[in-house]
Amino acid sequence: MGILETVKNLFGFGSSTVLPEEGESIPKPHQRQQTGPPPAAQRRDQVIRFVIDKLRIYQNEPANAPVGLQVLVLCGNPEEEEVYRVAVWASQPGRFQNELNRQLADHYVNLPKDWQFECAFFREQLPACTFREGNLGLVVLDAHRSAGPARRARVTVLVGQAEQPAYLLDPEQKTIFYMGRGRTSQTSSGRVRTNDLVILHEDDPAFDPQIGVGNRAVSRAHATIQFDPAKRSYRLLVDPGGLPASGNKTKLIHPNDTIERADIAGMTYPLQSGDQIELGGEVTLLFELID
Structure with missing residues (x-):
């Protein structure tokens, strides 16, 4: 390869590249913009923060801690549901529950060893739940009481x-x-x-x-x-x-x-x-x- 071809390749003008006419600007190569964490990671943080906030009442209360949790997610379209499914590692049973359990323990909310977890997705509206915030709902399963909406x-x-x-x-x-x-x-x-x-x-x-x-x-x-x-x-x-x-x-x-x-x-x-x-x-x- 000659010196001229080497210089062309260095500046992005290979043999298949059409050189601009005089007066035309040289197009800049496409650059991928960084917009922070991937959408699934943002949704994962949203769900975890929501659960931790609603369970603060159980801090340092292991005897009264829930025996199970059900996270409810209201999704506006299939694409949004897929993002949330990726966020909670729906294809890897137990992984999100383990991560949630670890972060709850970091906030002094200690659940029993055999606590149950489920994540459900909805399109029209959320069913009755113990807590709700935005498009997220949480059903708290207590050992002595059935799950249901909290009284206002x-x-x-x-x-x-x-x-x-x-x-x-x-x-x-x-x-x-x-x-x-x-x-x-x-x-x-x-x-x-x-x-x-x-x-x-x-x-x-x-x-x-x-x-x-x-x-x-x-x-x-x-x-x-x-x-x-x-x-x-x-x-x-x-x-x-x-x-x-x-x-x-x-x-x-x-x-x-x-x-x-x-x-x-x-x-x-x-x-x-x-x-x-x-x-x-x-x-x-x-x-x-x-x-």
Whole structure:
């Protein structure tokens, strides 16, 4: 090969290449653009994050851990379903379950050795499930209770002023609901906490000093309502700001008019439909199951 042919090949002008006419630009070779992880890897991360988030209630609770999980995926077309099938290694039974088990254990969710796993795909709509987020659903199989949709609840403000007159608690979307004065507060560890049930702060533009006269008695991080998927029930956890040591108090007034003081740190108190939650002795919320 002569020097001229070598130079042509070096610049991409082989014998079969047509040289551009004078004034024409030389076409650039096609370059493959990198767009991050493959679609299947992105979907795999999405499914794993979804399951881990919904099972946080089982952290350090091996005795109550589920005996089985069923992941439900709503797909808009065959191509999307194929991507999800690749993501969960549908052709390699046990591989995705092992990876999911490993990552759950990294987040202190320890399932029994013989726990069951299944992944199902749907086109029209997702069936009833314990949790749902976007196009993903999760059925949690408990050893003592049959699988089924979680019951929603409503918290209505009876005394005091909040951002909303009532709040819907949907366990299919999340299982932990924070209550406090103001939308955000900073914990002792420095973490910023965002409240789901917001009692208005007196500096809020919508604050009414007559309606919210007792709002100051509510701590910025007063209490938390948790949904327990294993027992299909809601529980009240009083945060440090709602304990007597912080100058505040929290009570439960049950439908039979009995009063329960919620003043033990770290202890959760079962909630039943019709309970009234008294925050700081001034603000009262009504808890009701609606499904």
